[in-house]
Amino acid sequence: MTEVSFAKSFLAALDGRPIKLSPDHVEDPKTYQARSAYILPKMPKPISKRKGTSVAPGQERSLAVTVKSLRNPPLDLRLSSQPLNTSIHDVKASVAKETGIAENKIKILHKKxxxxxxKVLKDLVGDDETTIEFSVMIMGGASAATAAKPEAQNDVAQGLSGADVLQTEEFWSDLNGFLLQRIREEQLAAELTDTFQQAWKAKGVSLISIGSEVFMSSNPP
Incomplete structure (x- = not known):
């Protein structure tokens, strides 16, 4: 049976039934049954009004930020009344301004x-916290003292190569920073750096002599 034939048979069946209301039927309002107004029951607990989240200017929540470094160079910097929307980049800029160290040499750590x-401060603190502490790692052995040195001294440092580089604090600081970025664990990165440094000090003399022989053989007079 198609849809058309089903519709025709259904309408034919309806035509055979008695009509209860005429097409022009109008109900008399006087015949309506009287009904009392329906009142909703009271809530067991009143609905609490939502408190506004906006605060008056000058009353925004702020945090006291502490930035410390136990490694070289030692650092203990306190930044008071920092807004929750302060970014880590802003904290890094404040550290750079206070110490004279370039921003690209500063790495901020939270809980190691x-x-x-x-990231912003409100991503790292709870609702009731008023302070937050960061540790900082200075990449490349930069410090406030070395940052103020003349450009000529930087050129001399950049001229180091070979085994001489391993005698500088900048190399081991860079190695520590590289390991930290890979491992993402400050203590383990520091332990590995110390292990490599001690191994180099123990074998440095023999490695230098071997390197000299290789250089002389590859570059005959």
Whole structure:
């Protein structure tokens, strides 16, 4: 049976039934049954009004930020009344301004793990916390003292190569920073750096002599 034939048979069946209301039927309002107004029952507990989240200017919540470093160079910096929307990049800029160290040499850590510059303080603290502490790692052995040195001295440092580089604090600081970025664990990265440094000091003399022989053989007079 197709849809058309089913519709025709259904309408034919309806035509055979008696009509209860005419097409022009109008109900008399006087015949309506009287009904009392329906009142909703009271709630067992009143609905609490939502409190506004906006605060008056000058009353925004702020945090006291502490930035410390126990490694070289030692650092203990306190930044008071920092808004919750302060980014890690802003904290890094404040550290750079106070110490004279370039921003690209500064790595901010929270709970011994690196934090990206795009993070803000409210992402790292609870609702009731008023302070937050960061640790900082200075890449490349930069410090406030070395940052103020003349450009000529930087050129001399950049001229080091070979085994001489391993005698500088900058090399081991860079190695520590590289391991930290890979491992993301400050203590383990520091232990590995110390292990490599001690191994180099123990075998440095023999490695230098071997390197000299290789250089002389590859570059005869």
């Amino acid at each position: 793990k690196p934090i990206s510059d795009s």
